[in-house]
Each structure stands twice: as C-alpha cells, then as structure tokens.
Amino acid sequence: MFQTRIHGRGGQGVVTAAELMSVAAFIEGRHAQAFPSFGSERTGAPVVSYCRINNKEIRTREPILEPDAIIIQDPTLFNSLDVFQGLKFDGYVLINSNKNFDELGIKDAIKKIPNKHACCVPATEIAIKHMGRPMPNAVLLGGFAAMSGLLAFKSVEKAIQSKFSGKIGDGNISAALAAFDIVKKTTVTKEKKGKK
Amino acid sequence: MFEQIEGSNAVAKCVALCRPEVICAYPISPQTHIVEGCGKLVKSGKLKNCEFINVESEFAALSVAIGSSATGARTYTATASQGLLFMAEAVYNASGLGLPIVMTIGNRAIGAPINIWNDHTDSMSMRDAGWLQLFAETNQEAADLHIQAFKLAEFLSMPVMVCMDGFILTHAYDRVDIPSQEKVDAYLPPFKPRQVLDPANPYSIGAMVGPEAFTEVRYLAHEKQQRALKIIPKIAKEFKSVFGRNSGGLIHNYKLDGAKTIVVTLGSVAGTVKDVVDRMRKKGKKIGVLSICSFRPFPKLEIRKALKNCKRIIVLEKSLAVGFGGVVANNVMMSMQGTGVHVHTVVAGLGGRPITQPSLKKMLQVAEKDELDDLTFLDLERKVVERELKRERVSQKSGPIAENILRDLAGLKEIKR
Numbered sequence: 037m038f039q040t041r042i043h044g045r046g047g048q049g050v051v052t053a054a055e056l057m058s059v060a061a062f063i064e065g066r067h068a069q070a071f072p073s074f075g076s077e078r079t080g081a082p083v084v085s086y087c088r089i090n091n092k093e094i095r096t097r098e099p100i101l102e103p104d105a106i107i108i109q110d111p112t113l114f115n116s117l118d119v120f121q122g123l124k125f126d127g128y129v130l131i132n133s134n135k136n137f138d139e140l141g142i143k144d145a146i147k148k149i150p151n152k153h154a155c156c157v158p159a160t161e162i163a164i165k166h167m168g169r170p171m172p173n174a175v176l177l178g179g180f181a182a183m184s185g186l187l188a189f190k191s192v193e194k195a196i197q198s199k200f201s202g203k204i205g206d207g208n209i210s211a212a213l214a215a216f217d218i219v220k221k222t223t224v225t226k227e228k229k230g231k232k
Numbered sequence: 233m234f235e236q237i238e239g240s241n242a243v244a245k246c247v248a249l250c251r252p253e254v255i256c257a258y259p260i261s262p263q264t265h266i267v268e269g270c271g272k273l274v275k276s277g278k279l280k281n282c283e284f285i286n287v288e289s290e291f292a293a294l295s296v297a298i299g300s301s302a303t304g305a306r307t308y309t310a311t312a313s314q315g316l317l318f319m320a321e322a323v324y325n326a327s328g329l330g331l332p333i334v335m336t337i338g339n340r341a342i343g344a345p346i347n348i349w350n351d352h353t354d355s356m357s358m359r360d361a362g363w364l365q366l367f368a369e370t371n372q373e374a375a376d377l378h379i380q381a382f383k384l385a386e387f388l389s390m391p392v393m394v395c396m397d398g399f400i401l402t403h404a405y406d407r408v409d410i411p412s413q414e415k416v417d418a419y420l421p422p423f424k425p426r427q428v429l430d431p432a433n434p435y436s437i438g439a440m441v442g443p444e445a446f447t448e449v450r451y452l453a454h455e456k457q458q459r460a461l462k463i464i465p466k467i468a469k470e471f472k473s474v475f476g477r478n479s480g481g482l483i484h485n486y487k488l489d490g491a492k493t494i495v496v497t498l499g500s501v502a503g504t505v506k507d508v509v510d511r512m513r514k515k516g517k518k519i520g521v522l523s524i525c526s527f528r529p530f531p532k533l534e535i536r537k538a539l540k541n542c543k544r545i546i547v548l549e550k551s552l553a554v555g556f557g558g559v560v561a562n563n564v565m566m567s568m569q570g571t572g573v574h575v576h577t578v579v580a581g582l583g584g585r586p587i588t589q590p591s592l593k594k595m596l597q598v599a600e601k602d603e604l605d606d607l608t609f610l611d612l613e614r615k616v617v618e619r620e621l622k623r624e625r626v627s628q629k630s631g632p633i634a635e636n637i638l639r640d641l642a643g644l645k646e647i648k649r
Contacts, residue, residue, distance in 0.1 A: 095504070098586050098587060099588075
C-alpha cells in the first residue's frame with residue numbers, strides 16, 4: 037500500500053488533490069481511498085488530506101500516520117507545523133516552491149530521505165501561467181506522478197478531465213504536464229510495479 | 233458500474249435510484265453532501281417525479297416527511313448530530329405511526345462541547361425511538377443499505393435509519409459499484425402503503441390512545457421489530473441474488489473460527505479492526521471481529537450463537553452511556569446472559585478521535601493477558617484529566633472544563649478566576 041499525505045491551506049484544493057489522486061489510481065484499476073482531515077474548513081487555515089493506493093481492498097480507516105509521500109502545497113506551513121511527521125525513511129517529498137531546500141530551511145529534514153526523493157516545483161507560478169489561477173493542486177499531482185512513478189501521467193490527465201471540464205481542465209492538464217517534466221528532470225523515477 | 237466517488241454522493245445516487253417522491257432537508261450543518269446531491273439530481277431532471285423541499289429546520293424536515301409518507305409518497309431525508317436531536321419528537325412520531333421513511337444519519341458527536349466530528353452518540357440517542365437502525369461498514373454497504381432500507385421499511389411499514397460514519401465514510405472517496413436503474417427497479421417494487429391519507433377514502437392517522445390500548449400498540453411495534461430479524465437476512469439474500477454481493481444482514485462475522493477474543497463493533501472501524509486481526513492472527517493470536525449491521529432490531533440470538541464459544545468479548549464502541557459505560561456493550565451483555573463469557577467495554581473514537589491500529593493492538597495485547605479493565609477509554613490522556621481534577625480540587629471557581637483543558641493542551645497559563 038502506498039500512502040500520501042497532502043498539506044496545504046483552505047482554498048488551495050487540498051481535498052480535491054487527494055480526490056484526483058484516488059481517481060487516477062482507480063482509472064488504473066487499483067483501489068484507492070481519499071479523505072480529508074476533518075475540521076471546520078476556512079480559507080487560509082492549514083488543511084490536510086490523505087490518499088491510500090493499493091492493489092487490493094483498503095479496509096483501514098485511520099488517518100495516515102506513516103506516509104510514503106508528502107505533498108506540500110504551501111511552504112509557509114513549515115513555520116507552523118511538522119509536516120514531515122511520520123514520513124518513512126525511504127519516503128518522497130514534493131513541495132510547491134520556487135526556492136530550494138536550503139532557502140526553505142528544511143535541508144536537515146530532506147537529508148533523512150534518499151537522494152532525489154525530494155523536489156521543489158513552482159506549482160503556483162505554473163498554474164498562473166497555464167490557466168491564470170493560483171491553484172497548485174492538480175499541477176503537483178503531475179509532479180507527484182513523475183517523482184513516485186506510482187501513476188502514469190495519462191491517468192492523472194484523465195482524472196483531471198473527469199473533475200474539470202473545458203478551459204479549466206485543459207489548463208490544469210498542461211500545467212500538470214509542465215510540472216511532470218520539471219520533476220522528471222530533477223528526480224530519478226523509480227518504477228514501483230507490483231510493489232507495495 | 234464502479235465509480236471512484238465520495239460516500240455521500242454514492243448514497244445520493246442510490247437514493248435517487250430508489251425513485252423517492254419526496255425528499256426534504258434542512259440544508260445547513262450538520263448536513264452531508266447527500267441531500268445536496270439529491271437536490272442536484274432533482275433539479276437536473278435526472279430524478280423525475282420527486283419533490284425536493286427545503287424546510288426551515290430539522291424538526292420541519294421530519295415533520296414534512298411524516299406528512300408526505302402518510303399520503304403514500306416514498307419519502308427520504310438525512311441528518312446528523314444536533315439535527316437528529318432537534319427532530320427527536322418527530323422521530324418518535326414517525327415510528328409510532330408506522331410510516332416507512334428512510335433517513336440517513338451521517339454519524340456525529342453531540343455537543344456540548346461543540347464538536348462536528350464522528351462518533352455514534354447521535355443515533356444511539358434514538359436507539360429506543362422505534363426505528364430500525366442499520367450500520368454501514370463501508371461506502372459500498374452504505375449505498376446498498378439504502379436500497380434495502382426502502383424495501384424493509386415499506387414491507388414492515390416502519391421507518392429505517394441507515395447510519396454511516398460522518399466524515400470517515402460520508403467524505404471519503406472510495407470505489408463504489410452504483411447499480412443500474414433496471415436492477416434497482418427489479419429489486420424494489422413501487423411503494424404500496426399499508427395506510428394512506430386519501431381524500432377519496434378519508435380516515436385519520438394518529439389517534440389519541442389511552443391506557444386501554446397504548447401497551448398493545450407499543451407491543452406491536454416491538455413484535456414488528458422481532459419479525460424484522462427474520463426479514464432483514466431475507467432482504468439481504470435477495471439483494472445478493474440481484475446485485476451479486478453481500479451487503480446488510482444482521483451481523484458480519486470475520487475470522488470467528490476458534491477465536492478466543494472477539495471484538496464486537498459497528499460501522500467503519502470494523503475495517504481497521506480487521507487489519508489488526510489479520511496481523512495478530514499471523515502471529516498465532518486467536519482473534520476475530522463481529523460487526524453489527526442491524527442494531528435495531530438487536531439480533532440477540534445470532535450474537536449469542538456467534539460469541540458463545542469465545543473466552544472474552546471486547547465491545548469497541550463510539551458511544552458512551554455517561555454514568556454506566558457502553559451502550560452497545562449493554563446490549564451485548566444482555567445477549568450473553570448466563571454464558572459466563574466476559575464482556576469488556578472499550579469506548580473509542582469519541583468526537584472524532586482517530587482509532588489507530590497501534591492503539592487497538594496494544595489494547596488487544598492487554599486483553600489477551602486478562603488485564604483489560606471492564607471499561608476502558610482508548611487513548612485517554614490520563615495526565616490531562618488529572619490536571620483538571622487538581623484544578624477542581626484547588627479552587628471551587630475552577631471554571632469551564634472544556635476551556636481549561638484546551639488552555640492546558642496549548643501550554644497556556646491557567647487563568648486566575
């Protein structure tokens with residue numbers, strides 16, 4: 037089972053990101069369970085969502101305590117909470133930022149996971165460029181597909197299409213593809229076929 | 233067809249497939265996306281011959297449902313938490329009058345303290361109100377149970393609550409098989425009301441009944457629920473023959489063969505417990521799970537039969553009878569009378585506290601050593617409790633408990649009152 041935790045702020049589509057990830061996995065014939073951290077959702081407040089992907093039925097209903105991957109949609113969260121909590125030693129980290137790990141002050145945390153398992157991608161800028169809206173969620177999903185090798189980009193594309201139609205859908209897809217290419221260049225993609 | 237879909241939305245689609253004629257709801261928290269989804273299906277014309285009524289409160293929601301059901305319309309509503317309490321009087325009326333309304337409860341805690349998260353306190357508060365109560369373990373089962381619920385309710389002329397864990401199921405995206413309209417039509421015949429308000433053939437429903445007949449009317453409600461114990465498995469069996477999968481029924485047994493310790497629970501936490509059981513079984517521990525689908529009527533005999541050969545029963549429940557212990561445990565204890573099997577109560581998941589596998593495993597290990605208390609609060613922070621008790625001992629004016637504990641957890645200084 038592969039477990040992802042997504043951190044962001046209310047209004048950034050954190051819950052939709054987990055939903056899209058689960059739909060992409062479903063398209064590939066896998067079982068997936070996506071759910072938000074439940075709370076009174078307000079714009080700007082820290083929000084967490086989760087997605088489990090497995091090749092068999094997912095029965096457990098606890099929050100994800102030891103994620104295989106963490107996606108951070110808003111780097112200002114580093115100041116207020118430990119987003120790396122429980123991350124597995126061979127886990128992945130994807131951050132929405134145009135800065136590097138040093139500038140973000142998270143160099144030590146990144147050192148704990150394998151080389152090239154972490155990546156910064158300026159998802160908000162990419163989103164503005166491709167669709168004129170600062171929505172980083174679907175963009176990061178493209179990056180996630182490249183980094184983890186867990187999902188084919190085609191599945192991500194279909195998942196986005198199923199949620200957003202017309203211009204918004206197209207913009208999100210081209211932005212996700214741009215992120216996919218950036219991340220692909222900077223990380224080693226490990227195929228996880230049949231594993232986990 | 234399989235869909236990756238939010239639990240609430242899956243339920244909305246399945247409710248629509250049942251061709252309800254009236255859906256009424258008060259669209260404010262604590263609501264789920266269920267009635268919102270139903271509203272969209274009515275507005276878009278996908279759900280035909282159905283009136284969606286936005287009412288002014290939960291009390292009105294169920295009151296309208298009572299009225300429409302009495303005129304012979306298939307009627308649906310949904311609520312949770314304080315919403316269910318606000319309609320409490322109408323809850324008793326619906327069952328007392330024998331009206332086959334189906335209502336979803338997206339299970340949540342009851343305040344105060346204000347809490348919007350999941351537990352079973354809401355539906356447990358209405359356990360003796362005369363409705364049938366079915367608890368879903370997964371979103372697939374939640375969707376399926378609604379189709380079964382209309383059939384069950386209309387067969388008995390009694391209302392049915394389908395209880396599904398708020399947030400944990402209602403807000404989770406899962407793989408759910410949404411059946412075809414043809415199959416649902418084949419399974420669920422049109423509503424033929426046992427009693428109906430019809431101007432062409434007028435009579436009244438809701439007479440005042442004095443001591444001369446009240447007991448008999450109540451007895452018949454009980455008798456009907458006892459009959460439901462036979463009908464619920466039959467309806468689940470028919471469901472399987474049409475839709476090809478197991479859903480509903482009275483109880484679900486998992487790895488009970490040779491089990492010395494059996495966890496009894498309801499709702500979605502059964503999935504988490506099953507994962508723990510599988511891990512512990514691999515290490516030779518003889519553990520199983522029984523999840524109760526039909527809480528009302530309570531299947532005493534079936535539960536007794538399934539549990540009588542084990543050494544200990546652990547009732548894991550998201551509800552608390554303050555001043556007594558477990559709500560579900562109380563019912564299980566009564567079922568086990570005379571067997572000598574020890575029943576432990578573990579209260580967990582109150583107000584949305586996550587029930588994690590490590591905590592469950594630890595609790596089960598303690599139980600295996602025969603060291604589990606009769607009543608345990610899973611993951612209770614004893615130190616936090618002790619500090620508040622101390623504050624109360626020190627000062628008569630120690631102030632509100634909830635606020636004190638939140639300040640304590642945030643590491644803030646105590647307020648001098």
